[in-house]
Amino acid sequence: MSRRADSEPTVAVAEVLPEFADAFPFERFNEMQSAALPALLNHDDNVVVSAPTASGKTALAEIAICRTLDAGGTALFLAPLRALTNEKESEWERFEELGYSVYVVTGERDLNPRRAERADILVMTPEKADSATRKHDSRRYQFITDVDCCVIDEVHLLDSDRRGAVLEVTVSRLRRLCSPRVVALSATMSNIDDVADWLDAGEATTFAFGDEYRPVPLNADVKTYTHGENAFADKYRRLYRALDLAEPHIREEGQALVFVSSRQDTVQAAKKARDELTERDVPMGARGDYDFHNDAADLSNDTLRQSVLDGVGFHHAGLAREDKNRVEQWFKEGKVQLLFSTSTLAWGVNLPARCVVIRDTKLHDPLEGEVDMSPLDILQMLGRAGRPGYDDRGYAWVVCDRGDADKYRKLLRDGKEIESRLAAELDAHLNAEIALGTIRDVDDVMDWLGTTFYYARAQSAPDEYAAGSALRERVSDTLSELVADGFVEQDGLAVEPTRLGQLASKFYLRLSTARRFADLAERCEAQAGGDEDPVDAEDLLRAVAGATEFDSVSARSDEEDAVHAVLGSTAEDLSAGQRKVLAILRSGMTGTTPSELKSDAWVIRQNALRLLAALRAFLDALAPGRFANLACRVEARVENGISEDAVGLTAIDGVGQGRARSLAAEGLRSPADVVEAGVDGVAAAGVASGVAEQVVANARKLPVVSVDWGTFPDSIAAGDRAMREVTVSNEGGDARATLRVTVNGREMTTKPSYLGEATLPVAVFGADTDELRFTVEVVFPDLPLAPITDSRTVSVR
Template sequence: MEVAEVLPEFADAFAFEEFNRMQREALPALLEREENVVASAPTASGKTALAELAICKALADGGTALFIAPLRALTNEKEDDWDRFENLDYSVYVVTGERDLNPRRARRADILVMTPEKLDSATRKHDSRRYDFVTDVDVCVIDEVHLLDADRRGSVLEVTISRLRRLCDPRVVALSATMPNVDDVAAWLDAPEETTFEFDEEYRPVDLNAGVKTYTHGENSFADKYRRLYRALDLAEPHLREDGQALVFVASRQDTVRAAEKARDEIAERDVPMGARGDYDFHTESKELENDKLRNSVLDGVAFHHAGLSKNDRDLIEEWFKQGHVELLFSTSTLAWGVNLPARCVVIRDTKLHDPLEGEVDMSPLDVLQMLGRAGRPGYDDVGYGWVVCDTAEADKYRQLLRDGKEIESRLAESLETHLNAEIAMGTITDLDDVMDWLETTFYYVRGQSKPEEYDFPNLRERVRDCLEELVDRGFVETSEDLSIEATSRGVLASKYYLRLETAAKFAELCDRVEEGHDLETGDVLEAVATAGEFESVSARQDERDAIDAVLVGQEYGDLEAGQRKVLAILRSAASGTTPAELASDAWVIRRNATRLVSALGAFLDRFVGPHAANLARRAEARIENGVSADAVGLTAIDGVGPGRASKLAKEGLSTPGDIADAGIDGLIDAGLSEGVAERVYEGAQSLPSIEIDWGDFPETVATGENEVREVTVRNVGEPARAGIRVTVNGREMTSTNTYLRDADTVPVGVFGAETDELEYTVSVAFPEEPLIPIEETRTVRVE
């Protein structure tokens, strides 16, 4: 059955010319019916084409398709793959947290690509102009729906799909690797029997011979890695000697590089005939690689692959592996979920990995099965070989996994309070009956009916009532006399910023302390974030502790745990652009999560304290993001000024946007900028608010016991912005206003002849949404 016969107008959208047996059997359900579809099939059997068929039908009907990719790294890959749709004049738009959203492009897109987390965030804000595009989806394709069973991420996927179905009821096409309880997923998605497919192992293009191999565990984890590596090479060697290829999965990006280096030496010692050092053409091609270590390695037939490599290098390695130039490839798990790169032999060297946020964790069973599914090259091998290398104590666990597969469970119960709060904050749940109606749309409810005792289903209503009471007690939800429920400001902010509830409560407590008179400092912001629940599983390895102590030297943080001290050290060093090398491997992930949390804390401070407190958090966020000093942070508000340029300008004495505006283009050129850059930076500074404070006829003296009210004018001669204007006398706040400052605001200031020699009045203007240092001016009045 040729693609051109079935879908003549979309023939160029597919990477092949003929559908295989599995695709042919699913094709009528996807193209000729309207119902939801669930299909489970072995890895590498061609499931991606089912997604593309569903997308083609939606496009042919004039609709919009949404593709949910399991990992952020794969969203970019789909963007590249689906150039084929772009060539047919259909637009593909990827929405991830890493990119600035262009709502207009998202609205006009024919195919949207998102991760579960980004879709969750977008559907929570579906009634905003920015995210309204998510309610205009006609088909939703869930790639790897067995992610429902993943720690943390599973419940996100589950509630998001349930929410999307309530918002716009798209057709849902769910695809997964082989799973024993595909019928439960079909029941959840209301897919009838006729459009539910369970393609078993006979649909695998190549038979899989999978097993478990143990190694002798030692005291030293570093030495254990090499014991496992030699075990992996023992398993791969026979295939490499027969011109087969081997794919070895390891725990981290660093490990791929180290393992490849060690493997090259070991293979040379074992005299395994591989590599292309005599191939002049390949030798020339290899010079296109940007990574030096990779360039040296590929000529010996050994390479590594991870998401941190440049796109150029990843593409070349993938292509050379397909061509057979690379015979032994070390990779992280990302490759198992993404590119179809099968090998005759697949070895999982590491079943445990270090997660920057979770510490040492077991690789998920889903990842293990996904990786082993890469064994066997269609058209080249009759059988693929897959091995899990693990400690003897864990061998039976993995043998059972390979024998029985993995039933997919719901993880919603583990974070029910958080997801319930989000639904209440959106206004979709207003009483207990609504909660039960919502739960009935979840996979949790379906699995609870299959396994009532394990899911404590007989007590479900009671569990929900306890959950609601907990939300009320903690200030996230309030109930009225008619038993209706609605979110408080705290609950809305927790949902909007995707916070764990204990973190939201901690942020609210800090706001209360500031309201009661605690002087808020940058250290308070950093400590509140470092001790947030999102970082509770971060651990500090022994080799990191000296670096942590050096960063925090002179600071009193005795009551913080080691992991919290590590996060705080990363935030403090990131804020000054000096992260120690020992902390660098985890710093990127921790910083990325921290900036979201600081932004959320800023919103709490804005709502419950005021603009000045929010501005302090905004400046802390900008410093963590850019690594600039406290006096130069305001420069990062200017478009085109990154960390390097901000530091350079600050060294020249230009540390605020006001300094930039005063210096003019010539002054910026004198400070070392090229003319074109100077013009852009100057224009950027002009597009920010700029404050002048006019004290009018403010007195220099006041008689004891006399009271006068004078007016101070705060004028914005730059772009309009939301601002907080605060007046203090001798350090104590007199007035505070929150305003949208377009041109000028007049502030009444009382001058009182108090029992003191001098009164020091300070007018301060802060911008809660910009990292600008507050503008302050002071006047002193003598009391006579």
């Protein structure tokens, strides 16, 4: 329902939340917040609020959290970006001062289950909450089932191609696990009723606050430029257009925020803008401010240090946190008048400007190629225009090619309906629910679907979504495909996951990739008895490079020669983009990535490492152990850029790429070499003595294997047969191992073990050959240590 600003009184914080008055940085709630107060404080119902950017939605989250804390409950805040989880941790020290604990759970931090369990406020991204709810029955993540209130910040993230489905299924799963109250907050969206229907929020607790609630009215428009044939020159055409728009406001002591597509572009645009504004004689900068000059000297980024003194700054996720904090503060204070940023700054960071210009509407995604910037990001960025208390009006522009102008004018005029993105990933998410055991029969499938935003949207837009019997048919077909492809077993109406389905769910794989990995594992299993291992490192790299997750990677013309230099004429069955991935992985194993490939290499390598870890698990579960060990070594080489003969060094805690290379250069190529060299030998490789002691101590914790052949004979008569026992011992740290005995390259026996000590029965027989070569092989599926082998030769007389 729509709310009118001129009919709502404001409410004092101390009047309604006296125990939490110190948790708010103001004394009175504004009109929008006051209008929503009764729904948040006087009801247990779910709440959905849509309101303009910068209108004060964060306080609504805090009101809901206060009510939960007052009742002795636990609140979960879902932030759209990992960077914002850290920001909330800092902001909500106010709650810590009142005696409540705030704990951030992200993938970049080691989880402390005790702290998470005791936390009053949990802060997570949708992706981390997805992981936690999938593992809710483990001791580490059982805290997620104790959530009493879930606040979804920026719920319009549901419409994100890459992340929307994750948010949707995570919230649906959480509601089934522990039925928390849900408070969903969003920028202005035209179909708020669909979100309210999904979350079962009634009319009294659903709010659509219009533009009259913007603290500063917004003037948004589209400006075009003439597109040329040179993409590099086009960037500067758009930059000059952006400066033309920003210059009048800067001259009037206003500020401008210009959004560009990449971290590197923020730096390059800031450099060029400094020169251009100097040439235009625009009065900017604070070089005469002695204190500011001293503060700027503390910046760790050299380019930024020079730039801010001229009133121009840049901001992106790769800057040191202290540098980002300083730039944000100086922009708020007006010392930085022009700021270039990536879209990250638009989500959650309260940094408005009188003038906002979106210079780039397209961006290069290492996994997708050139893509249009999300309409959600566009609206979020434009919403930053207008400084409350300083400006009477905010000004925002989208700079785009003439051919795209109508598209963006329509977006500014009509907004963006929020769509479900679940349909594109329905098979993977349905498989995940079956793997988790939340779906046990066919009836459960439709019950689960009924909890999704996809279902709610299908009811309101049946022409655009499958609905009714068509929807049931689509879900039924998806289930049948899961059964046919080996992810699910069905017996009558009952369904249960296969090992393949569980692995695909655990590692968040697209199902075609999971099938690809399973086929490789089956190939390993089928050919394990051959004279040579049928699968090598190149096969693993090809399996990953050909994964569906990399289907949209593209190779630019300047990259094709670099790819050919690495691969030659091999792997021509892969697409150009997949060959690029393979080239990045293969060259990365030796730390020799061509410069033309480096801009995309980090993102591609991080995604490949996730897929390699998944492939290792597939091989561990579905193939002999030596193939999982091979995957472990390949994974370590891709991550560390270390040679094959020295990759075992990375098994030592505290030894990464740099130390592994230093040790290998001194001839120390295995943990055993490190132990033998001792502290002095490691220190001689350039490792500080204190660190060298720890490295040697950690190396001693790794397995040290010996093989005792006992009474194994040197010869045997033709036709005779004798049974012997071979003992494999480990004098170092325990580790999971696979033991294998071959004779003349043919496998006789294999045995999993947790070394320790293990005894292997070996049959010695006088075969129709002159010589029998018995080999004991020990491999560690979880460690990047080379296989350990020991052999004995028996002559047949």
